[in-house]
Amino acid sequence: MIKRFFKFLFKIVLWLFILSIGFVFLYKWVPVPITPLMIIRHFEKSDVEKETFWKHDWVSIDAISKNLQLAVICSEDQNFLNHNGFDIKAIEKAYKNNKEGKKLKGASTISQQTAKNVFLWPERSWFRKGLEVYFTFLIESIWTKERIIEVYLNSIEMGHGIYGAEAASQYWFKKSADKLSPLEAAAIASVLPNPRVYKANPASNYIQVRKAWIIKQMDYFGPLEYVNKDGKTVKN
Structure with missing residues (x-):
């Protein structure tokens, strides 16, 4: 038995x-048609809110402004192009800060966030974290960096019931994602820490400060170019 x-x-x-x-x-x-978070958020809504379905319009990476691609990298994971899915220095820094009793800081990379958003659920547990590590390893091994950022920008929550770059661009600035200016891109990237609370437009004082910081980081970062697994540079 x-x-x-x-x-x-x-x-x-x-x-x-x-x-x-x-x-x-x-x-x-x-294209990823739906994520676990979208389903969870839907069932968290009241009966009245459920009548308005989530907004999610998948577009290719070519239809997403380089400004937004760069803004989220500078905001969320500046070593994205160089690490293999895990930013060891950021993890060590976060561990040190947390151990010293300072404000809790995470060290999730864009790859980890993509793995969590697409394949998992937003629960804090060692089991879920273990699965996140597994899926992060898979997508870093099988996808290119360009594909990871494409899936990330099409799947993440960018407002209350707003998922992905195109839906966020239309909702916040009434334009398509490929037309976003650096300031507009920085505004959307600014809300990512808590997209159901912060607003990209009109921006609060906090978002204005974050926008300015992201714009400065974008200037420091320089041109955004992806390198495929064969070592060739990709320009979109």
Whole structure:
């Protein structure tokens, strides 16, 4: 009986492993239609709010302003192009700050956030964190950096019921994502720490300060260029 149970358990784990790799390969080319967070947020709404469905319009990376791509990298993960999914220095710094009793700081990279948003749920637990590490490793191994940022910018929450760059651009600035100016891109990137509370437009004093900081970081960063796994530079 016990032997049968472990055999059954092994088969389940094996199939989950195969399916996870299959989905990561699928999403290397296919747009992500829905994420667990979108579903969770929908069921958190009141009956009246549920009548207005979430806004999510997938667009290719070519239809997303380089300004927004650069703004979120400068805001969320400035080592994105150089690390393999995990920013070890940021993790060590966050651990040191937290140990000293300073304000809690996370060290999640864009790759980790993408793995969490697309494949997992927003729960704080070691089990979920372990799965996040696993999926981060997969997407960094199978996708390019350009694909990771494309999926990230099409999937993350950018306002109350607003998901992805195109929906956010239309909602906050009444224009398509490829037309965003540096200031508009910085405004959207500024709300990412808490998109259901902060507003990109009109911006509060806090968002104005964050916008200015992000713009300065964008100037320091310079031109944004992706390098594929074969070492070739990609310009979109």
